[in-house]
Amino acid sequence: MTVWDELTARGLVAQTTGEDTVKELVNNGKAVFYIGFDPTADSLHVGHFLPLVVMRHLQKAGNKPIALIGGGTTMVGDPSGRTDLRQMMTQDRIAENVGKFKKQIGKFIDFTDDKDMMVNNADWLLNLNYIEFLRDIGVHFSVNRMLTAECFRARMERGLNFLEFNYMLMQGYDYFRLHQEYGCNLECGGDDQWSNILAGTELIRRKLGKDAHGLTISLLLTSEGTKMGKTAKGAVWLDPDKTSPFDFYQYFRNVADADVIPFLKKLTFLPLDEIEEMSRWEGSDLNRAKERLAYELCALVHSSEAADAAAEAAKALFGGGGVSENMPTTTLDECPDDGVGLLDLLVLTRLTPSKGEARRLVTQGGVEVNGQRIEDIAWRLPPELFVEPVILKKGKKTYHKVEIQ
């Protein structure tokens, strides 16, 4: 099976600048492709994961990857798919994030052979001369055309300032630079990047008369139509300090039925026929597929040890209520003689953000301590309870262990 067939069978390809040429390129390992990541936060999140997977598929087929960190473009802010202005970030913040991104991306893609394969566009964007840039690059962009681009549509209604409007030129210029310096001939990105990618291919054609290509990756949407990896508490991060491996595992363990098979195809490297097999499972059997999905991803992102631990913890909790080593834990220094207030403990463990919410939760019967439902908001956990680790349960699936040092 060729990479192209693999990518399309997994539903990863959204659109290309020309199927035949792109197919030919990647199948023969002739693509020097780049994917950009803007360091807008201090960690990659699940949304970045899909491009990384595509990168790996392409690399395995002998194509050369370039990971571009957008240290420069982040100074501008991509308006695509946004309804409002991004918060401006300081240069220091961005530089800090760049470092973290580099580390995380390095975990997924093998850069050992060629150090230059990870680049930062701050290196060339930050020192651009305005007039020069306008004359060299700006002339090649038609404002009329840009305004009709899909990526600006939402913003045409709510407002778009000149800074953001230039994002497209920046990204186009990136591709142009990479094309010249590294022979980069394929840009990949989320489907929302389509207009930005075209900006690059067209710039290269106009300035150099050469063809460069583009491929977009279908956005990872849940069956509900929401963006994957966004929860009420924020994104699901790849950094274990921001989203614990256990929570990460649970996130994927809890996907909707309709999402399991597509996610397995898109996000994991499990052989397609194996996934095909699972797609025949029905009803509660699908839970096994979800376990697999969660396990595979946890192993990919963290490690197989972390995945084992998370799976074991989940099994202990949901299977038979056993105490587990591997669930989120809070360690207290000591327990006062008159015990610890339940509400205080809920806030302390961050199971609830405020005491008001803790109070409501308890009143509504959503809290269990060591398997026993507690509905008394004044209840205190006596010191002798802490001889063994105490298991708090919030709702149906949030567990937290509390122990005394």
Add this chain to the structure above:
RNA sequence: GGGGGAGUUCCCGAGUGGCCAAAGGGGGCAGACUGUAAAUCUGUUGUCUACGACUUCGAUGGUUCGAAUCCGUCCUCCCCCA
């Protein structure tokens, strides 16, 4: 630069002097049902030392016994004209 309009709680959006911690919807959380799924139904959704107190309606300064609501200044955004 001129004219018009708008900024409300997580989001959308009511509220135009006291009955406003602020309608309604969405989202979230919890309960029932279940398969750690979906759908459905119910409750709940500012904080706290909790039948009371405190802080919130872009910012700030006023008017008033009393302001999200009225007035001044400032900031931000949108629309029309240039």
